Amino acid sequence: MTVQNLVSSDYSVEISGLEKRYNPQRGGEGSRGIEDVSFTVPSGEFLTLLGPSGCGKTTTLRCLAGLETADRGEISMNGRPVFSAAARRDVSPDARPIAMVPQSYGIWPHMKVFDNAAFPLRHGRTTYPRDETRKRVLAMLEQVGLTEYADRWATQLSGGQQQRLALARALLCEPEVLLLDEPLSNLDAKLRAQLRAELRSFQQQFGVTTIYVTHDQGEALAMSDTIVVMNRGRIEQIGTPNEIYDSPASRFVADFVGSANLIPGVTQTAVGSGDRVVDAKTAVGVVRCERFTAPPVLPTAGQELSVCVRPENIRVTAGVPDTETANRFTARIVSSEYLGDRQEVVVAVGDTELRAHASAHLGARPGDEVTVVLDPEWTIALWS
Incomplete structure (x- = not known):
């Protein structure tokens, strides 16, 4: 068994007409979170949701994860609907074929590195015997350069090492879609530049469809196959990094990106x-x-x-x-x-x-x- 076998790469995501509003008053519509958000993520692609604070990118990601329930629209993963407002279908987060790395990494301080990584294999959608779990965890820790830290407490890791551990644990969930919510924002500039290259390398190595949220235009341009630029809950432009930078579709995109x-x-x-x-x-x-x-x-x-x-x-x-x-x-x-x-x-x-x-x-x-x-x-x- 190779580590690459841990993740399925035959996958895609489709979002259509997604809308989410907050605090609706009686007879009113409430404040807009996102409106008419639609895009498709081909299998194995790295797509970034880019925009300023409050533009709706994290709301979109949370709807994908099932942590927020949209008011309208549909979400499909690998051709299977996981959310449909019209059909009143809303698959729970634990039943969606995803793994998510939050901004804070979600590392458990009371567990050692090995146990943090092994958690989804012991308590996730698919569990494994002890020997198989150990083999898979050690193989993944080797891939992210953490083998020698397996017996350390998670709190003894640096910020960059914690980010790698969070990524290792997410990949061990065997996700068909990996969701990343600004996982590099808490790191210094030099380490961010190093880890974004590593993160992109891991994503290409495992071939997992990835949706990444950031407000950092440099990260988006350096890492993405496709960028979705958002503003005030709506999509301003979808394109490759070159298209977004060289042929912006609006004043907002031109001013925000670069x-x-x-x-x-x-x-x-x-x-x-x-x-x-x-x-x-x-x-x-x-x-x-x-x-x-x-x-x-x-x-x-x-x-x-x-x-x-x-x-x-x-x-x-x-x-x-x-x-x-x-x-x-x-x-x-x-x-x-x-x-x-x-x-x-x-x-x-x-x-x-x-x-x-x-x-x-x-x-x-x-x-x-x-x-x-x-x-x-x-x-x-x-x-x-």
Whole structure:
């Protein structure tokens, strides 16, 4: 038997029209937790629910776990419904094929490491004889680098070791779906970066379908196959990390995921169905955008928009422009911060300030005039 055999990978999750409201008053609807949340998780995929505090990501995860009961919608796991408001079906948490790692890890301080890990094999959905339990637990502890700590009290482990123990115990539940609720948030930045790589490696090794909750955009971009960006109980965008970062569907996504300059303006000309370029009138001048997410109704001339450009897609050079090309403007250095491999600068084009990444050897100081070029290929028009 190999450790990989412990987890089934032939699995998927489907959520449709999920809605949850809190504290409804008589005759009223109450405050919205989540509304019309729908997405599918293919077998073996790592999906992240990303958003700020209060956006509904943890509520969604708790509905998946059966710890919250939604007011509307359906949840299926491997084609089997575990929740349906219409059919009044709500499978209890212990009967759902899941394991969950909470933010606090849920490690039992009165148990040793081995006993913490062995708990689901002794008291879970499927139990095993003592010899088989020991074999499985030791094999899993070896995979997460905790074999030498098997006889220690759980409280004697570091934060990173406790996180690994919580993951080991969850995987020993033989879950078809692994739910992770901000499991790295209590760790320092360096350890978080190390453990997110380990966590992703474990997930790929075991092939378990995983749904991960975080407000940390760096974690989401580094670990995910798919990201679901949430805001105020609704889904803003679903896509791969590249799609979310390079082609945000709204101002919120552009501003929340990564660093973005958002320049208000209006559409210069109406947008046709076959158009791939948008010219926008803004305070810095006419900006050409070669990226945009087509809205349901094509924008007309004069319609308000935001031009989005990431700092790394702005080129800054010393001196003033000697030619007139698209998205080339004269600017002034407002501030600069030397970071070794680059300078992070704030430049002013008229009264509009933009953040940009410049060469570490840029020969300009605050107050100097420079040329900035907003790369049209990576400049995005957003109407929502």
